[in-house]
Amino acid sequence: MEKARALKPDVITMDYEMPMMDGVTAVRQIMAENPTPILMFSSLTYEGARTTLDALDAGAVDFLPKNFSEVSSNSAALKAKLHQKLAQIARKTAATQTPMVKPVDVPKVANIKGQIRLVVIGASTGGPLAVTEVVRNLPANFPLPVILVLHMPENFTRAFAERLDKQSRVKVKEATDNDLLVPGTVLLAPGGKQTILHPVNKQTISVIDGDDRVNYKPCVDITLASAAKAQGAGLLGVIMTGMGSDGRDGARLVKQQRGHIWTQDEDSCVIYGMPQAVVREGLSDRVCKLAELSRLLSTEL
Incomplete structure:
Protein backbone atom coordinates (compact mmCIF):
# COMPACT_ATOMS: atom_id res chain seq x y z
CA MET A 1 0.00 0.00 0.00
CA GLU A 2 2.87 2.37 0.79
CA LYS A 3 4.56 1.58 -2.55
CA ALA A 4 1.29 2.15 -4.41
CA ARG A 5 1.14 5.64 -2.89
CA ALA A 6 4.79 6.42 -3.54
CA LEU A 7 5.38 4.85 -6.97
CA LYS A 8 1.93 5.01 -8.58
CA PRO A 9 2.66 1.86 -10.65
CA ASP A 10 0.92 0.92 -13.90
CA VAL A 11 0.06 -2.57 -12.59
CA ILE A 12 0.27 -4.41 -9.25
CA THR A 13 0.42 -8.19 -8.79
CA MET A 14 -1.12 -9.50 -5.58
CA ASP A 15 -1.00 -12.80 -3.74
CA TYR A 16 -3.47 -13.64 -0.97
CA GLU A 17 -1.49 -15.20 1.88
CA MET A 18 0.90 -12.56 3.22
CA PRO A 19 1.98 -11.40 6.69
CA MET A 20 0.01 -8.67 8.49
CA MET A 21 -2.71 -8.23 5.85
CA ASP A 22 -4.33 -10.59 3.33
CA GLY A 23 -4.38 -9.74 -0.38
CA VAL A 24 -8.12 -9.07 -0.62
CA THR A 25 -7.94 -6.45 2.13
CA ALA A 26 -4.91 -4.91 0.42
CA VAL A 27 -6.76 -4.75 -2.91
CA ARG A 28 -9.76 -3.08 -1.28
CA GLN A 29 -7.62 -0.43 0.42
CA ILE A 30 -5.42 0.27 -2.62
CA MET A 31 -8.50 0.70 -4.80
CA ALA A 32 -9.97 3.12 -2.25
CA GLU A 33 -6.80 5.21 -1.91
CA ASN A 34 -4.89 4.88 -5.22
CA PRO A 35 -6.98 3.02 -7.85
CA THR A 36 -4.53 0.84 -9.81
CA PRO A 37 -4.99 -2.20 -12.09
CA ILE A 38 -4.30 -5.24 -9.86
CA LEU A 39 -3.64 -8.77 -11.12
CA MET A 40 -4.26 -11.54 -8.59
CA PHE A 41 -1.66 -14.34 -8.73
CA SER A 42 -3.04 -17.13 -6.57
CA SER A 43 -3.19 -20.89 -6.15
CA LEU A 44 -5.06 -23.23 -8.48
CA THR A 45 -7.40 -24.64 -5.82
CA TYR A 46 -11.07 -24.30 -4.99
CA GLU A 47 -10.29 -22.12 -1.97
CA GLY A 48 -7.84 -20.15 -4.10
CA ALA A 49 -10.64 -19.60 -6.60
CA ARG A 50 -13.02 -18.30 -3.93
CA THR A 51 -10.36 -15.93 -2.63
CA THR A 52 -9.57 -14.69 -6.13
CA LEU A 53 -13.24 -13.98 -6.77
CA ASP A 54 -13.34 -12.00 -3.49
CA ALA A 55 -10.41 -9.97 -4.82
CA LEU A 56 -12.20 -9.33 -8.12
CA ASP A 57 -15.19 -8.07 -6.15
CA ALA A 58 -12.81 -5.81 -4.23
CA GLY A 59 -11.57 -4.26 -7.49
CA ALA A 60 -8.81 -6.47 -8.99
CA VAL A 61 -9.04 -6.49 -12.78
CA ASP A 62 -7.96 -10.08 -13.49
CA PHE A 63 -6.19 -13.16 -12.15
CA LEU A 64 -3.55 -15.69 -13.09
CA PRO A 65 -3.81 -19.11 -11.38
CA LYS A 66 -0.61 -20.28 -9.71
CA ASN A 67 -0.19 -24.00 -10.27
CA PHE A 68 2.66 -25.05 -7.99
CA SER A 69 3.64 -28.02 -10.18
CA GLU A 70 3.93 -25.62 -13.11
CA VAL A 71 6.09 -23.27 -11.01
CA SER A 72 8.56 -26.06 -10.34
CA SER A 73 8.48 -27.89 -13.68
CA ASN A 74 7.84 -25.18 -16.28
CA SER A 75 8.44 -21.82 -14.66
CA ALA A 76 9.50 -20.22 -17.97
CA ALA A 77 6.05 -20.80 -19.49
CA LEU A 78 4.32 -19.41 -16.39
CA LYS A 79 6.65 -16.41 -16.44
CA ALA A 80 5.76 -15.75 -20.09
CA LYS A 81 2.02 -15.89 -19.28
CA LEU A 82 2.52 -13.49 -16.38
CA HIS A 83 4.49 -11.07 -18.57
CA GLN A 84 1.82 -11.18 -21.27
CA LYS A 85 -0.95 -10.44 -18.76
CA LEU A 86 0.98 -7.56 -17.21
CA ALA A 87 1.80 -6.04 -20.60
CA GLN A 88 -1.80 -6.23 -21.78
CA ILE A 89 -3.17 -4.63 -18.61
CA ALA A 90 -0.50 -1.90 -18.68
CA ARG A 91 -1.25 -1.25 -22.35
CA LYS A 92 -4.91 -0.68 -21.48
CA THR A 93 -3.84 1.88 -18.88
CA ALA A 94 -1.54 3.62 -21.35
CA ALA A 95 -4.25 3.64 -24.02
CA THR A 96 -6.31 6.06 -21.96
CA GLN A 97 -3.51 8.61 -22.45
CA THR A 98 -3.05 8.15 -26.22
CA PRO A 99 -5.22 9.09 -29.22
CA MET A 100 -7.99 6.64 -30.05
CA VAL A 101 -7.81 4.61 -33.25
CA LYS A 102 -10.65 5.40 -35.63
CA PRO A 103 -13.38 2.81 -34.94
CA VAL A 104 -14.65 0.39 -37.56
CA ASP A 105 -18.16 1.23 -38.74
CA VAL A 106 -20.86 -1.06 -37.36
CA PRO A 107 -24.04 -1.58 -39.42
CA LYS A 108 -27.43 -0.29 -38.34
CA VAL A 109 -28.95 -2.41 -35.58
CA ALA A 110 -31.53 -4.91 -36.80
CA ASN A 111 -34.71 -5.75 -34.91
CA ILE A 112 -34.35 -9.35 -33.66
CA LYS A 113 -37.08 -9.37 -31.01
CA GLY A 114 -38.74 -12.78 -30.84
CA GLN A 115 -36.15 -14.45 -33.10
CA ILE A 116 -33.51 -15.51 -30.55
CA ARG A 117 -33.66 -18.94 -28.86
Missing part, protein backbone atom coordinates in the same frame (compact mmCIF):
# COMPACT_ATOMS: atom_id res chain seq x y z
CA LEU A 118 -30.20 -19.03 -27.24
CA VAL A 119 -27.60 -16.52 -25.99
CA VAL A 120 -23.89 -17.44 -25.82
CA ILE A 121 -21.62 -15.01 -23.95
CA GLY A 122 -17.82 -15.25 -24.22
CA ALA A 123 -15.16 -13.37 -22.25
CA SER A 124 -11.63 -13.60 -20.88
CA THR A 125 -9.47 -10.92 -19.19
CA GLY A 126 -11.77 -8.74 -17.10
CA GLY A 127 -14.61 -11.13 -17.83
CA PRO A 128 -15.62 -12.23 -14.33
CA LEU A 129 -16.55 -8.71 -13.20
CA ALA A 130 -18.13 -7.76 -16.53
CA VAL A 131 -20.18 -10.95 -16.77
CA THR A 132 -21.27 -10.62 -13.14
CA GLU A 133 -22.68 -7.17 -13.88
CA VAL A 134 -24.66 -8.51 -16.83
CA VAL A 135 -26.02 -11.73 -15.32
CA ARG A 136 -26.99 -10.44 -11.88
CA ASN A 137 -29.09 -7.70 -13.53
CA LEU A 138 -31.12 -10.09 -15.68
CA PRO A 139 -34.73 -10.40 -14.49
CA ALA A 140 -35.98 -13.59 -12.84
CA ASN A 141 -38.31 -14.19 -15.81
CA PHE A 142 -35.56 -13.87 -18.45
CA PRO A 143 -37.07 -15.97 -21.26
CA LEU A 144 -33.95 -17.52 -22.84
CA PRO A 145 -31.24 -20.03 -21.94
CA VAL A 146 -27.69 -18.66 -21.71
CA ILE A 147 -24.34 -20.40 -22.14
CA LEU A 148 -21.45 -18.51 -20.56
CA VAL A 149 -17.87 -19.24 -21.69
CA LEU A 150 -15.05 -17.75 -19.60
CA HIS A 151 -11.35 -18.56 -19.83
CA MET A 152 -11.08 -20.07 -16.34
CA PRO A 153 -9.61 -23.28 -14.93
CA GLU A 154 -11.86 -25.95 -13.41
CA ASN A 155 -11.97 -24.92 -9.76
CA PHE A 156 -12.52 -21.31 -10.74
CA THR A 157 -15.58 -22.01 -12.91
CA ARG A 158 -17.22 -24.05 -10.14
CA ALA A 159 -16.62 -21.36 -7.52
CA PHE A 160 -17.66 -18.60 -9.93
CA ALA A 161 -20.94 -20.36 -10.85
CA GLU A 162 -21.83 -20.85 -7.17
CA ARG A 163 -21.12 -17.21 -6.36
CA LEU A 164 -22.95 -15.83 -9.38
CA ASP A 165 -25.99 -17.98 -8.62
CA LYS A 166 -26.24 -16.44 -5.14
CA GLN A 167 -25.98 -12.92 -6.61
CA SER A 168 -28.49 -13.38 -9.45
CA ARG A 169 -32.23 -13.68 -9.94
CA VAL A 170 -31.72 -16.18 -12.78
CA LYS A 171 -30.33 -19.65 -12.01
CA VAL A 172 -26.59 -20.10 -12.63
CA LYS A 173 -24.79 -23.46 -12.60
CA GLU A 174 -21.62 -25.00 -13.93
CA ALA A 175 -22.59 -26.99 -17.03
CA THR A 176 -22.48 -30.79 -16.92
CA ASP A 177 -22.85 -33.31 -19.70
CA ASN A 178 -26.48 -33.71 -20.89
CA ASP A 179 -27.72 -30.51 -19.23
CA LEU A 180 -30.82 -29.12 -20.93
CA LEU A 181 -31.08 -25.57 -22.24
CA VAL A 182 -33.69 -24.05 -19.92
CA PRO A 183 -35.10 -20.51 -20.18
CA GLY A 184 -33.81 -18.33 -17.37
CA THR A 185 -30.86 -20.63 -16.64
CA VAL A 186 -27.21 -19.69 -17.23
CA LEU A 187 -24.88 -22.63 -17.87
CA LEU A 188 -21.21 -21.81 -17.22
CA ALA A 189 -18.81 -23.82 -19.39
CA PRO A 190 -16.54 -25.81 -17.03
CA GLY A 191 -12.82 -25.12 -17.03
CA GLY A 192 -10.56 -27.72 -18.63
CA LYS A 193 -13.33 -28.97 -20.95
CA GLN A 194 -15.15 -27.89 -24.11
CA THR A 195 -18.88 -27.18 -24.04
CA ILE A 196 -20.93 -27.75 -27.19
CA LEU A 197 -24.53 -28.30 -28.19
CA HIS A 198 -25.37 -31.94 -28.76
CA PRO A 199 -25.24 -32.63 -32.52
CA VAL A 200 -28.59 -34.50 -32.48
CA ASN A 201 -30.55 -33.18 -29.50
CA LYS A 202 -30.06 -29.45 -30.02
CA GLN A 203 -31.53 -28.54 -26.63
CA THR A 204 -28.86 -30.52 -24.77
CA ILE A 205 -25.30 -29.62 -23.73
CA SER A 206 -22.34 -31.95 -24.24
CA VAL A 207 -19.22 -31.42 -22.11
CA ILE A 208 -16.18 -33.06 -23.73
CA ASP A 209 -12.41 -33.17 -23.27
CA GLY A 210 -11.73 -31.61 -26.66
CA ASP A 211 -8.50 -31.32 -28.63
CA ASP A 212 -5.31 -30.56 -26.70
CA ARG A 213 -4.14 -28.40 -29.62
CA VAL A 214 -6.81 -25.81 -28.77
CA ASN A 215 -5.35 -22.99 -26.66
CA TYR A 216 -8.41 -22.41 -24.51
CA LYS A 217 -10.46 -24.83 -22.44
CA PRO A 218 -13.23 -23.72 -22.56
CA CYS A 219 -13.03 -22.05 -25.98
CA VAL A 220 -15.57 -19.45 -27.15
CA ASP A 221 -15.02 -20.35 -30.82
CA ILE A 222 -15.89 -24.01 -30.24
CA THR A 223 -19.08 -23.29 -28.31
CA LEU A 224 -20.21 -20.66 -30.82
CA ALA A 225 -19.52 -22.97 -33.77
CA SER A 226 -21.67 -25.77 -32.36
CA ALA A 227 -24.42 -23.35 -31.31
CA ALA A 228 -24.46 -21.73 -34.76
CA LYS A 229 -24.96 -25.12 -36.41
CA ALA A 230 -27.74 -26.05 -33.98
CA GLN A 231 -29.61 -22.74 -33.66
CA GLY A 232 -28.93 -20.85 -36.92
CA ALA A 233 -30.75 -17.50 -36.96
CA GLY A 234 -31.96 -18.15 -33.41
CA LEU A 235 -28.50 -17.59 -31.89
CA LEU A 236 -27.12 -14.40 -30.35
CA GLY A 237 -23.41 -14.40 -29.50
CA VAL A 238 -22.06 -11.69 -27.18
CA ILE A 239 -18.27 -11.16 -27.19
CA MET A 240 -17.01 -9.31 -24.13
CA THR A 241 -13.70 -8.10 -22.69
CA GLY A 242 -10.71 -10.38 -23.18
CA MET A 243 -7.18 -10.82 -24.46
CA GLY A 244 -6.62 -12.36 -27.90
CA SER A 245 -9.16 -13.19 -30.59
CA ASP A 246 -11.14 -16.15 -29.24
CA GLY A 247 -14.70 -15.71 -30.51
CA ARG A 248 -13.82 -14.22 -33.89
CA ASP A 249 -13.89 -17.47 -35.87
CA GLY A 250 -16.99 -18.61 -34.02
CA ALA A 251 -18.68 -15.27 -34.75
CA ARG A 252 -17.94 -15.75 -38.45
CA LEU A 253 -19.74 -19.11 -38.39
CA VAL A 254 -22.65 -17.57 -36.49
CA LYS A 255 -23.05 -14.93 -39.20
CA GLN A 256 -22.83 -17.57 -41.95
CA GLN A 257 -25.78 -19.34 -40.30
CA ARG A 258 -27.73 -16.02 -40.16
CA GLY A 259 -27.22 -15.65 -36.40
CA HIS A 260 -26.39 -12.40 -34.63
CA ILE A 261 -23.35 -10.98 -32.80
CA TRP A 262 -23.06 -8.20 -30.24
CA THR A 263 -19.76 -6.89 -28.85
CA GLN A 264 -18.81 -4.94 -25.74
CA ASP A 265 -17.59 -1.41 -26.43
CA GLU A 266 -13.91 -0.49 -26.01
CA ASP A 267 -14.32 2.00 -23.17
CA SER A 268 -15.88 -0.53 -20.80
CA CYS A 269 -13.47 -3.40 -21.61
CA VAL A 270 -10.45 -4.18 -19.45
CA ILE A 271 -8.85 -5.60 -22.61
CA TYR A 272 -10.50 -4.86 -25.97
CA GLY A 273 -8.81 -7.74 -27.83
CA MET A 274 -11.69 -10.21 -28.28
CA PRO A 275 -14.44 -7.69 -29.18
CA GLN A 276 -12.04 -5.74 -31.37
CA ALA A 277 -11.13 -8.87 -33.38
CA VAL A 278 -14.83 -9.39 -34.14
CA VAL A 279 -15.53 -5.73 -34.96
CA ARG A 280 -12.52 -5.45 -37.30
CA GLU A 281 -13.82 -8.40 -39.32
CA GLY A 282 -17.16 -6.64 -39.77
CA LEU A 283 -18.98 -9.35 -37.78
CA SER A 284 -20.56 -7.24 -35.02
CA ASP A 285 -24.22 -6.27 -35.39
CA ARG A 286 -24.20 -4.07 -32.32
CA VAL A 287 -21.59 -2.50 -30.02
CA CYS A 288 -22.93 -2.27 -26.46
CA LYS A 289 -21.85 -0.44 -23.34
CA LEU A 290 -21.39 -2.82 -20.42
CA ALA A 291 -23.86 -0.87 -18.29
CA GLU A 292 -26.57 -1.35 -20.96
CA LEU A 293 -26.11 -5.02 -21.81
CA SER A 294 -28.53 -6.46 -19.26
CA ARG A 295 -31.27 -4.06 -20.31
CA LEU A 296 -30.72 -4.74 -24.01
CA LEU A 297 -30.80 -8.51 -23.47
CA SER A 298 -33.99 -8.15 -21.42
CA THR A 299 -35.88 -5.79 -23.72
CA GLU A 300 -34.70 -6.41 -27.28
CA LEU A 301 -34.79 -10.19 -27.57
Whole structure:
Protein backbone atom coordinates (compact mmCIF):
# COMPACT_ATOMS: atom_id res chain seq x y z
CA MET A 1 0.00 0.00 0.00
CA GLU A 2 2.87 2.37 0.79
CA LYS A 3 4.56 1.58 -2.55
CA ALA A 4 1.29 2.15 -4.41
CA ARG A 5 1.14 5.64 -2.89
CA ALA A 6 4.79 6.42 -3.54
CA LEU A 7 5.38 4.85 -6.97
CA LYS A 8 1.93 5.01 -8.58
CA PRO A 9 2.66 1.86 -10.65
CA ASP A 10 0.92 0.92 -13.90
CA VAL A 11 0.06 -2.57 -12.59
CA ILE A 12 0.27 -4.41 -9.25
CA THR A 13 0.42 -8.19 -8.79
CA MET A 14 -1.12 -9.50 -5.58
CA ASP A 15 -1.00 -12.80 -3.74
CA TYR A 16 -3.47 -13.64 -0.97
CA GLU A 17 -1.49 -15.20 1.88
CA MET A 18 0.90 -12.56 3.22
CA PRO A 19 1.98 -11.40 6.69
CA MET A 20 0.01 -8.67 8.49
CA MET A 21 -2.71 -8.23 5.85
CA ASP A 22 -4.33 -10.59 3.33
CA GLY A 23 -4.38 -9.74 -0.38
CA VAL A 24 -8.12 -9.07 -0.62
CA THR A 25 -7.94 -6.45 2.13
CA ALA A 26 -4.91 -4.91 0.42
CA VAL A 27 -6.76 -4.75 -2.91
CA ARG A 28 -9.76 -3.08 -1.28
CA GLN A 29 -7.62 -0.43 0.42
CA ILE A 30 -5.42 0.27 -2.62
CA MET A 31 -8.50 0.70 -4.80
CA ALA A 32 -9.97 3.12 -2.25
CA GLU A 33 -6.80 5.21 -1.91
CA ASN A 34 -4.89 4.88 -5.22
CA PRO A 35 -6.98 3.02 -7.85
CA THR A 36 -4.53 0.84 -9.81
CA PRO A 37 -4.99 -2.20 -12.09
CA ILE A 38 -4.30 -5.24 -9.86
CA LEU A 39 -3.64 -8.77 -11.12
CA MET A 40 -4.26 -11.54 -8.59
CA PHE A 41 -1.66 -14.34 -8.73
CA SER A 42 -3.04 -17.13 -6.57
CA SER A 43 -3.19 -20.89 -6.15
CA LEU A 44 -5.06 -23.23 -8.48
CA THR A 45 -7.40 -24.64 -5.82
CA TYR A 46 -11.07 -24.30 -4.99
CA GLU A 47 -10.29 -22.12 -1.97
CA GLY A 48 -7.84 -20.15 -4.10
CA ALA A 49 -10.64 -19.60 -6.60
CA ARG A 50 -13.02 -18.30 -3.93
CA THR A 51 -10.36 -15.93 -2.63
CA THR A 52 -9.57 -14.69 -6.13
CA LEU A 53 -13.24 -13.98 -6.77
CA ASP A 54 -13.34 -12.00 -3.49
CA ALA A 55 -10.41 -9.97 -4.82
CA LEU A 56 -12.20 -9.33 -8.12
CA ASP A 57 -15.19 -8.07 -6.15
CA ALA A 58 -12.81 -5.81 -4.23
CA GLY A 59 -11.57 -4.26 -7.49
CA ALA A 60 -8.81 -6.47 -8.99
CA VAL A 61 -9.04 -6.49 -12.78
CA ASP A 62 -7.96 -10.08 -13.49
CA PHE A 63 -6.19 -13.16 -12.15
CA LEU A 64 -3.55 -15.69 -13.09
CA PRO A 65 -3.81 -19.11 -11.38
CA LYS A 66 -0.61 -20.28 -9.71
CA ASN A 67 -0.19 -24.00 -10.27
CA PHE A 68 2.66 -25.05 -7.99
CA SER A 69 3.64 -28.02 -10.18
CA GLU A 70 3.93 -25.62 -13.11
CA VAL A 71 6.09 -23.27 -11.01
CA SER A 72 8.56 -26.06 -10.34
CA SER A 73 8.48 -27.89 -13.68
CA ASN A 74 7.84 -25.18 -16.28
CA SER A 75 8.44 -21.82 -14.66
CA ALA A 76 9.50 -20.22 -17.97
CA ALA A 77 6.05 -20.80 -19.49
CA LEU A 78 4.32 -19.41 -16.39
CA LYS A 79 6.65 -16.41 -16.44
CA ALA A 80 5.76 -15.75 -20.09
CA LYS A 81 2.02 -15.89 -19.28
CA LEU A 82 2.52 -13.49 -16.38
CA HIS A 83 4.49 -11.07 -18.57
CA GLN A 84 1.82 -11.18 -21.27
CA LYS A 85 -0.95 -10.44 -18.76
CA LEU A 86 0.98 -7.56 -17.21
CA ALA A 87 1.80 -6.04 -20.60
CA GLN A 88 -1.80 -6.23 -21.78
CA ILE A 89 -3.17 -4.63 -18.61
CA ALA A 90 -0.50 -1.90 -18.68
CA ARG A 91 -1.25 -1.25 -22.35
CA LYS A 92 -4.91 -0.68 -21.48
CA THR A 93 -3.84 1.88 -18.88
CA ALA A 94 -1.54 3.62 -21.35
CA ALA A 95 -4.25 3.64 -24.02
CA THR A 96 -6.31 6.06 -21.96
CA GLN A 97 -3.51 8.61 -22.45
CA THR A 98 -3.05 8.15 -26.22
CA PRO A 99 -5.22 9.09 -29.22
CA MET A 100 -7.99 6.64 -30.05
CA VAL A 101 -7.81 4.61 -33.25
CA LYS A 102 -10.65 5.40 -35.63
CA PRO A 103 -13.38 2.81 -34.94
CA VAL A 104 -14.65 0.39 -37.56
CA ASP A 105 -18.16 1.23 -38.74
CA VAL A 106 -20.86 -1.06 -37.36
CA PRO A 107 -24.04 -1.58 -39.42
CA LYS A 108 -27.43 -0.29 -38.34
CA VAL A 109 -28.95 -2.41 -35.58
CA ALA A 110 -31.53 -4.91 -36.80
CA ASN A 111 -34.71 -5.75 -34.91
CA ILE A 112 -34.35 -9.35 -33.66
CA LYS A 113 -37.08 -9.37 -31.01
CA GLY A 114 -38.74 -12.78 -30.84
CA GLN A 115 -36.15 -14.45 -33.10
CA ILE A 116 -33.51 -15.51 -30.55
CA ARG A 117 -33.66 -18.94 -28.86
CA LEU A 118 -30.20 -19.03 -27.24
CA VAL A 119 -27.60 -16.52 -25.99
CA VAL A 120 -23.89 -17.44 -25.82
CA ILE A 121 -21.62 -15.01 -23.95
CA GLY A 122 -17.82 -15.25 -24.22
CA ALA A 123 -15.16 -13.37 -22.25
CA SER A 124 -11.63 -13.60 -20.88
CA THR A 125 -9.47 -10.92 -19.19
CA GLY A 126 -11.77 -8.74 -17.10
CA GLY A 127 -14.61 -11.13 -17.83
CA PRO A 128 -15.62 -12.23 -14.33
CA LEU A 129 -16.55 -8.71 -13.20
CA ALA A 130 -18.13 -7.76 -16.53
CA VAL A 131 -20.18 -10.95 -16.77
CA THR A 132 -21.27 -10.62 -13.14
CA GLU A 133 -22.68 -7.17 -13.88
CA VAL A 134 -24.66 -8.51 -16.83
CA VAL A 135 -26.02 -11.73 -15.32
CA ARG A 136 -26.99 -10.44 -11.88
CA ASN A 137 -29.09 -7.70 -13.53
CA LEU A 138 -31.12 -10.09 -15.68
CA PRO A 139 -34.73 -10.40 -14.49
CA ALA A 140 -35.98 -13.59 -12.84
CA ASN A 141 -38.31 -14.19 -15.81
CA PHE A 142 -35.56 -13.87 -18.45
CA PRO A 143 -37.07 -15.97 -21.26
CA LEU A 144 -33.95 -17.52 -22.84
CA PRO A 145 -31.24 -20.03 -21.94
CA VAL A 146 -27.69 -18.66 -21.71
CA ILE A 147 -24.34 -20.40 -22.14
CA LEU A 148 -21.45 -18.51 -20.56
CA VAL A 149 -17.87 -19.24 -21.69
CA LEU A 150 -15.05 -17.75 -19.60
CA HIS A 151 -11.35 -18.56 -19.83
CA MET A 152 -11.08 -20.07 -16.34
CA PRO A 153 -9.61 -23.28 -14.93
CA GLU A 154 -11.86 -25.95 -13.41
CA ASN A 155 -11.97 -24.92 -9.76
CA PHE A 156 -12.52 -21.31 -10.74
CA THR A 157 -15.58 -22.01 -12.91
CA ARG A 158 -17.22 -24.05 -10.14
CA ALA A 159 -16.62 -21.36 -7.52
CA PHE A 160 -17.66 -18.60 -9.93
CA ALA A 161 -20.94 -20.36 -10.85
CA GLU A 162 -21.83 -20.85 -7.17
CA ARG A 163 -21.12 -17.21 -6.36
CA LEU A 164 -22.95 -15.83 -9.38
CA ASP A 165 -25.99 -17.98 -8.62
CA LYS A 166 -26.24 -16.44 -5.14
CA GLN A 167 -25.98 -12.92 -6.61
CA SER A 168 -28.49 -13.38 -9.45
CA ARG A 169 -32.23 -13.68 -9.94
CA VAL A 170 -31.72 -16.18 -12.78
CA LYS A 171 -30.33 -19.65 -12.01
CA VAL A 172 -26.59 -20.10 -12.63
CA LYS A 173 -24.79 -23.46 -12.60
CA GLU A 174 -21.62 -25.00 -13.93
CA ALA A 175 -22.59 -26.99 -17.03
CA THR A 176 -22.48 -30.79 -16.92
CA ASP A 177 -22.85 -33.31 -19.70
CA ASN A 178 -26.48 -33.71 -20.89
CA ASP A 179 -27.72 -30.51 -19.23
CA LEU A 180 -30.82 -29.12 -20.93
CA LEU A 181 -31.08 -25.57 -22.24
CA VAL A 182 -33.69 -24.05 -19.92
CA PRO A 183 -35.10 -20.51 -20.18
CA GLY A 184 -33.81 -18.33 -17.37
CA THR A 185 -30.86 -20.63 -16.64
CA VAL A 186 -27.21 -19.69 -17.23
CA LEU A 187 -24.88 -22.63 -17.87
CA LEU A 188 -21.21 -21.81 -17.22
CA ALA A 189 -18.81 -23.82 -19.39
CA PRO A 190 -16.54 -25.81 -17.03
CA GLY A 191 -12.82 -25.12 -17.03
CA GLY A 192 -10.56 -27.72 -18.63
CA LYS A 193 -13.33 -28.97 -20.95
CA GLN A 194 -15.15 -27.89 -24.11
CA THR A 195 -18.88 -27.18 -24.04
CA ILE A 196 -20.93 -27.75 -27.19
CA LEU A 197 -24.53 -28.30 -28.19
CA HIS A 198 -25.37 -31.94 -28.76
CA PRO A 199 -25.24 -32.63 -32.52
CA VAL A 200 -28.59 -34.50 -32.48
CA ASN A 201 -30.55 -33.18 -29.50
CA LYS A 202 -30.06 -29.45 -30.02
CA GLN A 203 -31.53 -28.54 -26.63
CA THR A 204 -28.86 -30.52 -24.77
CA ILE A 205 -25.30 -29.62 -23.73
CA SER A 206 -22.34 -31.95 -24.24
CA VAL A 207 -19.22 -31.42 -22.11
CA ILE A 208 -16.18 -33.06 -23.73
CA ASP A 209 -12.41 -33.17 -23.27
CA GLY A 210 -11.73 -31.61 -26.66
CA ASP A 211 -8.50 -31.32 -28.63
CA ASP A 212 -5.31 -30.56 -26.70
CA ARG A 213 -4.14 -28.40 -29.62
CA VAL A 214 -6.81 -25.81 -28.77
CA ASN A 215 -5.35 -22.99 -26.66
CA TYR A 216 -8.41 -22.41 -24.51
CA LYS A 217 -10.46 -24.83 -22.44
CA PRO A 218 -13.23 -23.72 -22.56
CA CYS A 219 -13.03 -22.05 -25.98
CA VAL A 220 -15.57 -19.45 -27.15
CA ASP A 221 -15.02 -20.35 -30.82
CA ILE A 222 -15.89 -24.01 -30.24
CA THR A 223 -19.08 -23.29 -28.31
CA LEU A 224 -20.21 -20.66 -30.82
CA ALA A 225 -19.52 -22.97 -33.77
CA SER A 226 -21.67 -25.77 -32.36
CA ALA A 227 -24.42 -23.35 -31.31
CA ALA A 228 -24.46 -21.73 -34.76
CA LYS A 229 -24.96 -25.12 -36.41
CA ALA A 230 -27.74 -26.05 -33.98
CA GLN A 231 -29.61 -22.74 -33.66
CA GLY A 232 -28.93 -20.85 -36.92
CA ALA A 233 -30.75 -17.50 -36.96
CA GLY A 234 -31.96 -18.15 -33.41
CA LEU A 235 -28.50 -17.59 -31.89
CA LEU A 236 -27.12 -14.40 -30.35
CA GLY A 237 -23.41 -14.40 -29.50
CA VAL A 238 -22.06 -11.69 -27.18
CA ILE A 239 -18.27 -11.16 -27.19
CA MET A 240 -17.01 -9.31 -24.13
CA THR A 241 -13.70 -8.10 -22.69
CA GLY A 242 -10.71 -10.38 -23.18
CA MET A 243 -7.18 -10.82 -24.46
CA GLY A 244 -6.62 -12.36 -27.90
CA SER A 245 -9.16 -13.19 -30.59
CA ASP A 246 -11.14 -16.15 -29.24
CA GLY A 247 -14.70 -15.71 -30.51
CA ARG A 248 -13.82 -14.22 -33.89
CA ASP A 249 -13.89 -17.47 -35.87
CA GLY A 250 -16.99 -18.61 -34.02
CA ALA A 251 -18.68 -15.27 -34.75
CA ARG A 252 -17.94 -15.75 -38.45
CA LEU A 253 -19.74 -19.11 -38.39
CA VAL A 254 -22.65 -17.57 -36.49
CA LYS A 255 -23.05 -14.93 -39.20
CA GLN A 256 -22.83 -17.57 -41.95
CA GLN A 257 -25.78 -19.34 -40.30
CA ARG A 258 -27.73 -16.02 -40.16
CA GLY A 259 -27.22 -15.65 -36.40
CA HIS A 260 -26.39 -12.40 -34.63
CA ILE A 261 -23.35 -10.98 -32.80
CA TRP A 262 -23.06 -8.20 -30.24
CA THR A 263 -19.76 -6.89 -28.85
CA GLN A 264 -18.81 -4.94 -25.74
CA ASP A 265 -17.59 -1.41 -26.43
CA GLU A 266 -13.91 -0.49 -26.01
CA ASP A 267 -14.32 2.00 -23.17
CA SER A 268 -15.88 -0.53 -20.80
CA CYS A 269 -13.47 -3.40 -21.61
CA VAL A 270 -10.45 -4.18 -19.45
CA ILE A 271 -8.85 -5.60 -22.61
CA TYR A 272 -10.50 -4.86 -25.97
CA GLY A 273 -8.81 -7.74 -27.83
CA MET A 274 -11.69 -10.21 -28.28
CA PRO A 275 -14.44 -7.69 -29.18
CA GLN A 276 -12.04 -5.74 -31.37
CA ALA A 277 -11.13 -8.87 -33.38
CA VAL A 278 -14.83 -9.39 -34.14
CA VAL A 279 -15.53 -5.73 -34.96
CA ARG A 280 -12.52 -5.45 -37.30
CA GLU A 281 -13.82 -8.40 -39.32
CA GLY A 282 -17.16 -6.64 -39.77
CA LEU A 283 -18.98 -9.35 -37.78
CA SER A 284 -20.56 -7.24 -35.02
CA ASP A 285 -24.22 -6.27 -35.39
CA ARG A 286 -24.20 -4.07 -32.32
CA VAL A 287 -21.59 -2.50 -30.02
CA CYS A 288 -22.93 -2.27 -26.46
CA LYS A 289 -21.85 -0.44 -23.34
CA LEU A 290 -21.39 -2.82 -20.42
CA ALA A 291 -23.86 -0.87 -18.29
CA GLU A 292 -26.57 -1.35 -20.96
CA LEU A 293 -26.11 -5.02 -21.81
CA SER A 294 -28.53 -6.46 -19.26
CA ARG A 295 -31.27 -4.06 -20.31
CA LEU A 296 -30.72 -4.74 -24.01
CA LEU A 297 -30.80 -8.51 -23.47
CA SER A 298 -33.99 -8.15 -21.42
CA THR A 299 -35.88 -5.79 -23.72
CA GLU A 300 -34.70 -6.41 -27.28
CA LEU A 301 -34.79 -10.19 -27.57
